[in-house]
Structures are given as structure tokens and as C-alpha cells.
Amino acid sequence: MQNDKTPVIYRTRRAASRPETPLISIVVPAYNEAEVLDHFITDTQAILASLGCHYEYVFIDDGSRDKTADLIAGHLRKGLPGRLIGLSRNFGKEAALSAGLAHARGDAVVIIDADLQDPPALIPQMLEGWRAGYDVVYGVRVDRSSDTLMKRSTADLFYRIFNRLAHIDMPANAGDFRLIDRTVVNALLQLPERNRFMKGLFAWVGFPSMALPYERPERRAGTGKWNYWKLWNFAIDGFTSFTTLPLRIWLYCGSVVAALAFAYALYLIIRVLAFGVDVPGYASLMVGLLFFSGVQLLSIGMIGEYVSRLFSETKQRPVYLVQDIIEGTAATPTEEP
């Protein structure tokens, strides 16, 4: 069983040649983040300016209802390199990330939350890992004590079951905060599915990866958008996008139950033949009835999950819709550190 300390190795790292002064894209999904964006831009710019590479921001305004878009547009007008992709409504973080990746032009892309919970101070280390030949450098939360016990244990359970069932190694406690190489970005953009469970997709594509442990601070300002109901549904999305085992379970359950039922029927027939008709049996009848209707409802629900997934995939709707794109200045080289 892998834990936080042992990074997931999909394959060994290669001796990659990285450009001398690469372009780094910073992909930032933002949904109602006006309160924190100024801090975010100040903090990240300080770090990026010291890197000695070109950089650009790719903000995705995921249908914000506050001043998020105006604020970013203001910064872009004042000379911030990069662009703002305005989505036509709130499509959710997973879709926003896909939009960001599609509009990033960098040799490497850093995915980072706007609320400063992903410390920008880690970006130089990520870049180092990338220069050393890793195509993915992902942040791993070492200390989840800021989360409630409930959130921690449910998250832990999710990773355990997921990795067991889905046959891909999704590193526990790794979020979307990571640096990925252009080859990985292109691989992700090739994946056609509408239901984008990014953590799973990141793991699915593989590539030489490196874990970077960090402590996740509290959100600097504004409010989180997750609750348990959303997380539960997110987990179902994850499972049904990556494993069909829940469907297969019913094949086995069904076979066992059918075999038992057959044996019992045989026993009843023999008993009737030997001892004549027998009236009592209401209890066992009811138990059987209730139990099997429960099992049937559950399995129909499970199949329904997959059918709905098929439904949304066959509609071929785009993952997100872009309303407008605001271009800032072109990425400019910064002085060597």
C-alpha cells in the first residue's frame, strides 16, 4: 500500500532537454475569488519574477458573479502577461481546468488555486523537478490537520477504495496543484471524455512523476465551494469514470443468489413431494422478497449511474463554453535570478 511518503512512479524519469528560458503558464481557475485575487497576483508575481523564465497567467473565470472578471481584466490591462478565459456560466473546477489547459501556451503548465491554499513558493521547486526530467511534479499535502477528522477519514477511504478498484495509482492527498510538461498537457487535451475527473485523468496518463510534499494553509480570503454532498457526488464521478467493477459485482452477487435460490427451490420441491403441502413460511417469504427487491434496486441504481454517463458522453456536448477571451500583454522575459 502506497502512502504519502512514497511517490507514485509511473515510469522512470528521462533525461529531458528543457528549453533554456521556457515559457511557464500559470493556470488559475477562479469562481467568485475577487476577495483574494489581488493577494494571489502579488504573491505569485513575486515568485515568478525570480524564476528567470517567461511566464503567462491563464485565468479561467468560471461564471463568477462577483468582480473576479473585472479585477483580472484590470490587471491584464495594466501589463500582467497572459489572458482571461471567461466561461459562459459556472461549469465547475474540472471543466475550468480543461479550459485553462486548452488555452495555455507554455512549455510547462502550473495548475494552482486562486485562494493561495496552494503555496506559490513551491513553484521554483516544481520547476527544478521539471528541469531534472520529471514531466509531472505534483504537490502532496503532508498535514491535513486543518481539515476535520471526518473529511480526512472519508478522503482516506476514498483513495483506498479508488486505487483498489480502478487499477490506477492515484496518489493520496494530492490535489490539482502541480506542474505538468507540455507533452502531458497535450495528452490530457486528447482525452475526449466530458466527465472530467481531473485527479483520475492525471494519474491515468502516467508519465514520470515526482511528489512534492507541502503543508496546505487555510484559504486566504473568500469561501470554499465544497460541501459533503458535492464531495460525495465527486467521488461517484471518480469511480464511475474509472472502473466498471461496481457493475461486475452484481454479476457475481446475482450468480450466488441465483444458485442459492435454486438449491432452496429444489429443497422445497423435495419436501413437498415427501411430506405434502406446508402453509407456514410467511416470514421467510417476506425476508426474501424485501432482500431481493433491495438488491435489485441497488443494482439498477448502479447501472443507472453508468447509463447516465453513457448518455452524457454520447451527447458530445463540449465540456465548457467560452464567452470571451481577454488578452493581456505577451509574456516577457524576466531577468535571470
Ligand code: UDP
Ligand atoms: N473553482 C472553480 N469553479 C468552481 C469551484 C471552484 O473554478 O465551480 C476554483 C476556485 O475559484 C479555486 C479552486 O477552484 O481557485 C478551488 O476551490 P475551493 O477553494 O472552493 O476548493 P478547496 O480548496 O476546498 O478544494
Ligand code: MG
Ligand atoms: Mg481552496
